[in-house]
Amino acid sequence: xxxxxxxxxxxxxxxxxxxxxxxxxxxxxxxxxxxxxxxxxxxxxxxxxxxxxxxxxxxxxxxxxxxxxxxxxxxxxxxxxxxxxxxxxxxxxxxxxxxxxxxxxxxxxxxxxxxxxxxxxxxxxxxxxxxxxxxxxxxxxxxxxxxxxxxxxxxxxxxxxxxxxxxxxxxxxxxxxxxxxxxxxxxxxxxxxxxxxxxxxxxxxxxxxxxxxxxxxxxxxxxxxxxxxxxxxxxxxxxxxxxxxxxxxxxxxxxxxxxxxxxxxxxxxxxxxxxxxxxxxxxxxxxxxxxxxxxxxxxxxxxxxxxxxxxxxxxxxxxxxxxxxxxxxxxxxxxxxxxxxxxxxxxxxxxxxxxxxxxxxxxxxxxxxxxxxxxxxxxxxxxxxxxxxxxxxxxxxxxxxxxxxxxxxxxxxxxxxxxxxxxxxxxxxxxxxxxxxxxxxxxxxxxxxxxxxxxxxxxxxxxxxxxxxxxxxxxxxxxxxxxxxxxxxxxxxxxxxxxxxxxxxxxxxxxxxxxxxxxxxxxxxxxxxxxxxxxxxxxxxxxxxxxxxxxxxxxxxxxxxxxxxxxxxxxxxxxxxxxxxxxxxxxxxxxxxxxxxxxxxxxxxxxxxxxxxxxxxxxxxxxxxxxxxxxxxxxxxxxxxxxxxxxxxxxxxxxxxxxxxxxxxxxxxxxxxxxxxxxxxxxxxxxxxxxxxxxxxxxxxxxxxxxxxxxxxxxxx
Numbered sequence: 001x002x003x004x005x006x007x008x009x010x011x012x013x014x015x016x017x018x019x020x021x022x023x024x025x026x027x028x029x030x031x032x033x034x035x036x037x038x039x040x041x042x043x044x045x046x047x048x049x050x051x052x053x054x055x056x057x058x059x060x061x062x063x064x065x066x067x068x069x070x071x072x073x074x075x076x077x078x079x080x081x082x083x084x085x086x087x088x089x090x091x092x093x094x095x096x097x098x099x100x101x102x103x104x105x106x107x108x109x110x111x112x113x114x115x116x117x118x119x120x121x122x123x124x125x126x127x128x129x130x131x132x133x134x135x136x137x138x139x140x141x142x143x144x145x146x147x148x149x150x151x152x153x154x155x156x157x158x159x160x161x162x163x164x165x166x167x168x169x170x171x172x173x174x175x176x177x178x179x180x181x182x183x184x185x186x187x188x189x190x191x192x193x194x195x196x197x198x199x200x201x202x203x204x205x206x207x208x209x210x211x212x213x214x215x216x217x218x219x220x221x222x223x224x225x226x227x228x229x230x231x232x233x234x235x236x237x238x239x240x241x242x243x244x245x246x247x248x249x250x251x252x253x254x255x256x257x258x259x260x261x262x263x264x265x266x267x268x269x270x271x272x273x274x275x276x277x278x279x280x281x282x283x284x285x286x287x288x289x290x291x292x293x294x295x296x297x298x299x300x301x302x303x304x305x306x307x308x309x310x311x312x313x314x315x316x317x318x319x320x321x322x323x324x325x326x327x328x329x330x331x332x333x334x335x336x337x338x339x340x341x342x343x344x345x346x347x348x349x350x351x352x353x354x355x356x357x358x359x360x361x362x363x364x365x366x367x368x369x370x371x372x373x374x375x376x377x378x379x380x381x382x383x384x385x386x387x388x389x390x391x392x393x394x395x396x397x398x399x400x401x402x403x404x405x406x407x408x409x410x411x412x413x414x415x416x417x418x419x420x421x422x423x424x425x426x427x428x429x430x431x432x433x434x435x436x437x438x439x440x441x442x443x444x445x446x447x448x449x450x451x452x453x454x455x456x457x458x459x460x461x462x463x464x465x466x467x468x469x470x471x472x473x474x475x476x477x478x479x480x481x482x483x484x485x486x487x488x489x490x491x492x493x494x495x496x497x498x499x500x501x502x503x504x505x506x507x508x509x510x511x512x513x514x515x516x517x518x519x520x521x522x523x524x525x526x527x528x529x530x531x532x533x534x535x536x537x538x539x540x541x542x543x544x545x546x547x548x549x550x551x552x553x554x555x556x557x558x559x560x561x562x563x564x565x566x567x568x569x570x571x572x573x574x575x576x577x578x579x580x581x582x583x584x585x586x587x588x589x590x591x592x593x594x595x596x597x598x599x600x601x602x603x604x605x606x607x608x609x610x611x612x613x614x615x616x617x618x619x620x621x622x623x624x625x626x627x628x629x630x631x632x633x634x635x636x637x638x639x640x641x642x643x644x645x646x647x648x649x650x651x652x653x654x655x656x657x658x659x660x661x662x663x664x665x666x667x668x669x670x671x672x673x674x675x676x677x678x679x680x681x682x683x684x685x686x687x688x689x690x691x692x693x694x695x696x697x698x699x700x701x702x703x704x705x706x707x708x709x710x711x712x713x714x715x716x717x
Contacts, residue, residue: 170218467493590616
């Protein structure tokens with residue numbers, strides 16, 4: 001019986017393999033019919049996967065990339081600068097939609113150090129240029145220069161700025177005075193602050209020489225006194241804060257001084273200060289982190305004369321910049337301070353209040369990137385260290401962790417729509433030229449393309465409170481002072497980040513994925529994907545699920561009974577909203593619907609292959625294939641069909657010799673013996689094993705007799 005059981009298991013396994021293959025084909029056929037059935041499924045939808053772009057491997061990539069819309073068409077390009085291998089020269093690449101634009105590659109055989117891409121610059125009223133700043137040596141003296149590249153990737157000899165000395169990284173290129181043209185703010189390592197006009201000339205009363213040492217810390221441009229004009233702010237490594245109007249006059253009450261621990265000669269500041277109205281009191285505060293691990297705050301209104309401090313759980317070095325952002329949508333800006341060993345997040349009201357700290361690993365660098373990457377209307381924090389990229393929720397929990405070694409050079413993480421698919425991607429470039437591209441679920445354009453959030457080194461401004469930062473609006477072309485640029489009652493931010501509509505066109509009824517539901521309905525009412533006509537990938541488009549079948553467009557099995565919606569919709573006897581029908585047997589074939597789905601049989605036809613055998617009997621009784629006409633099958637090869645063995649002779653259809661007596665079941669039946677009794681054998685013939693045994697016995701007897709007679713004869717002699 002044990003042998004029979006093992007044999008039965010083997011036969012069942014083989015039948016199962018066959019059935020699974022057939023079942024798969026049957027299911028594919030059903031799904032194909034359903035695709036035709038759901039004729040409003042306009043086109044297939046494919047989700048993008050995480051991926052990477054390999055830049056030329058003969059170079060290294062030490063420069064922060066820059067993002068811009070070079071052709072003013074809403075498609076973002078990426079400028080990347082590489083070191084030439086074994087040469088002092090550089091190579092400038094343009095990446096568009098994840099491809100290097102070959103005709104744009106520019107080789108520069110110059111001495112270039114401390115390179116910084118400043119951004120777009122309109123020359124002569126209409127011609128777009130990309131400005132790049134670098135330092136070099138002229139007759140033994142340090143010089144910092146700014147040159148221009150045309151939108152076709154060629155040098156523009158008509159524009160160049162040369163300044164004496166070495167300059168701090170973080171030059172501001174921005175329309176500071178609202179004249180429609182961009183100006184420059186930059187600071188050299190000898191603490192001279194420059195304010196240059198559009199042509200590169202010193203503005204009246206500038207530059208200004210500072211008394212204290214300001215190396216490392218770049219300037220900030222922000223309206224401190226709310227007079228609708230930007231002010232220029234600098235901070236020394238000892239915490240002295242200077243502030244000037246654009247005309248060069250110092251603001252009343254300045255300079256200010258952060259009251260750091262004067263007894264500690266090693267407590268310095270190396271980062272750009274963070275400036276904003278953090279406690280919503282109508283005036284701005286400045287936040288600065290020291291290298292020994294203290295966070296300081298000071299009111300920028302001199303009349304308030306207020307300061308604050310808190311000890312942090314780690315050091316804030318030159319390479320660990322903090323940022324400001326409202327990460328939990330509570331209308332307060334949080335301080336997200338990167339440390340050498342993690343990140344600390346603080347809320348600021350009457351003083352500092354810790355939100356959370358994430359202290360894991362070491363060697364963190366650059367600044368955090370802040371963006372909502374999962375459409376929960378809360379910001380995630382993306383930080384990077386020597387080996388990993390961490391995605392943190394607004395409470396400090398790890399949302400995702402990726403292994404991303406930086407390749408020896410520390411470049412900030414950026415977040416923008418690199419492939420023009422209306423979804424933002426997380427971009428991390430290594431020093432060896434691997435551009436890792438992580439997909440998000442967040443719609444948008446460019447939420448974090450500057451290392452500190454904005455080109456003026458302040459928190460991201462949104463003057464019209466429409467959900468788009470001002471620099472995003474500049475790229476898209478919307479009005480930074482009008483929250484509904486196209487007057488269609490939907491804010492610009494919602495159009496871009498939520499509904500995938502054009503904020504410049506009255507398109508409130510737009511249906512991007514052509515599934516019959518407007519983008520607003522999908523985002524606000526049904527929570528489906530306005531880019532995907534079949535949000536749950538069950539071959540039924542979202543409109544039909546909602547308005548025709550009443551199924552859940554976010555689940556492929558709405559009633560969670562193990563039968564997919566498309567399968568239940570295809571058969572009239574099934575209901576995609578009734579979980580009990582999976583265990584029913586409407587065609588009375590001894591298979592319930594869930595088993596019919598598993599075997600690929602028709603739940604509305606008791607004999608799917610029309611061979612006269614019920615589907616359930618084929619599976620459970622005869623061990624035949626319910627999808628093949630095999631009523632006369634003899635799978636064990638004993639001369640009896642499976643049906644005869646089960647229904648007539650009660651033998652085992654999976655074993656040729658049911659009683660193990662050496663005779664096949666069919667042979668026993670034909671010769672009158674009982675195939676279920678091992679002591680009953682055919683009487684009219686001798687089996688080959690018996691003949692072999694008798695012959696062998698006679699041969700042995702003959703040989704032994706011969707040997708005995710021969711020995712006896714020899715003894716007589």
